[in-house]
Amino acid sequence: MAVDLRSRLAHVELPNPILTASGCAGAGRELSQFFDVARIGAVVTKSVMLAPRSGRPTPRMAETPSGMLNSIGLQGPGIDAFLRRDLPWLLSRGARAVVSIAGSTVGEYAELAARLSDAAGVTAVEVNISCPNVEDRGQVFACDPGAAAAVIEAVRARIRYDIPVFAKLSPDVTDIVAIAGSCVAAGADGLSMINTLLGMAIDTTTLRPVLAGVTGGLSGPAIKPVAVRCIWQVHEALPDIPIIGMGGVRTGLDALELMLAGASTVSVGTAIFHDPSACPRILRELEEELASRGIERAADVVGLAHESHQAAIHRRPGSVL
């Protein structure tokens, strides 16, 4: 049985729901040695800032049980080089580009949005708001409903009307639904969740922190239950808002789980480090899992876990749905 895998990022249709996660696929070029980047739903590029950025000192990475900590510090070429070199390359390959942007002030986000509006071929923008706000004592935008909304509003105001804006939320908050709600109210077309969780590791040989940056973002299968919970809570509160789900997806079943919680598309992150062809593999596995359950359309499972079993039986007799 062929499964209809078409998925949506707000009003934009993608051929399938598997995306890369920002920061785990560069701008697609390196991974294209292992698979055709046009085959997956979209490539979400590494967060780009206005100026080139060197990132943090090494060591930048620590392996943890079923996960890893990273403290890269958004090393990147800056928006000029990105628009000159990386974006055209992705488009030349026939891939869809979801561009992740990051800034340290609301104004920087707005300027990045304006720059992207002038560029052709941006499928959507993902706003990485897990950055310190230099205008507010380094408080992370994503941890404050007002600051998060200010960024989204500024981006929405400057970006072309037909480019969907997704706010990428941090799970390191007391009430993720409140942040989600304020981003949507500020004009976000959708939400990406979850970003990494703040973690730390200490080297018991040197008796010092492993990472030069001391703390780092925890990712990988270890955080999948947190992702499922966050997506569940937000989809429950805002059922009409599309969600790009990410956090510990390693197999087709993991992708299915996030979709059942409410994600309409799924990004694959740390799994790419383990397996450079993780995205096409997970796509294949997802298709098989859907087919084996008699599900004809991937879109049908989005948020399905929220329906009571009784309602599902009534809705479509004879089907597991």
Added chain:
Amino acid sequence: MTGGRGEPGAALVPAQVKGTVLTVRRVDAYSAMTVIAPGVAARFRPGQFVAVAVGGPQTSMLLRRAFSIHEVRPDHGGTVEFVFAVAGPGTQWLSERRTRDTLDLAGPLGRPFPLPRDPVNALLVGGGYGSAPLFALADKLRGRGCAVDFLLGAASADRVFGALTARRSGRTAVITTEDGSMGARGQVTDVLAQVIHEGRTDVIYACGPMGMLRAVTTLASRYDIPVQVLVEESMACGTGVCMTCVLPVVGEDGVTRMTRSCVDGPVFRGDLVRWDDVGTIPFDALGAPGWKPRPQAKPRPSARPQPPGMQPAGKQAGGKPQPGRARAGPAAGRSRRGR
């Protein structure tokens, strides 16, 4: 086949294969694993590495382990051998593999050693099992009529990898151990000057711990001998996407960038690596905190004559290294956790 770097072409595209383990053997303090991986073996050039997934399909160890390729052979359609030391649960798992187990490996990855056009006197310096990638290089160099001298060092005799091969195949082979259990007592840098004089060395290739590479580069530049180093930065993916394995390297435009050792290395021109600043972000690196774009980044002409017959090292060629900042602290105290 030419030795120039960064050439486009199918030969440089790595493969990801499920390889079958042919043998795992102990070589003194190390383990050597041979895997049937035709796609990797066919494309291999000396200096390149493989990134190996460890722990099986349900592993809790997500990061690939990167190992220099020691040798490829044509048997079984193509085999790849790499050498490793057991230093943590990942390498422990690897050492427990047996014949006919399967292994997921990606490779060959990274830029290979550039080769000289002319027959020159090449000195190959290896520290510990860092000597593993040097033997395939030696074969290539001899194929071009180069004379190959070896200088291998380690803490003790059981940690000198390939001493016998070096003695058999090298024009000369000098061994140093810190405890004096093989060859001369001391470190490779203690005898490097003498070896250079006696071998009339034209070019140096080195692989080993960062401290050794730095010392070899310093000494080589005193004699104006070009040096190519293969660095061992810890990596998470090996494929260029994670940005973990960066170190400050001066580019052809004279600008220092935090450069990935997996795709822009692991082989670098030694004089372009800012050794004093490894483990830090130099203040003048592209995008460093407080960095401002210069109106025009002028390429500075190289003060050093190009080596006899050494091809320009691709992207790294040209720029003269800026003087390293004296900031010895952070780099010196760095430890790499056992993996």
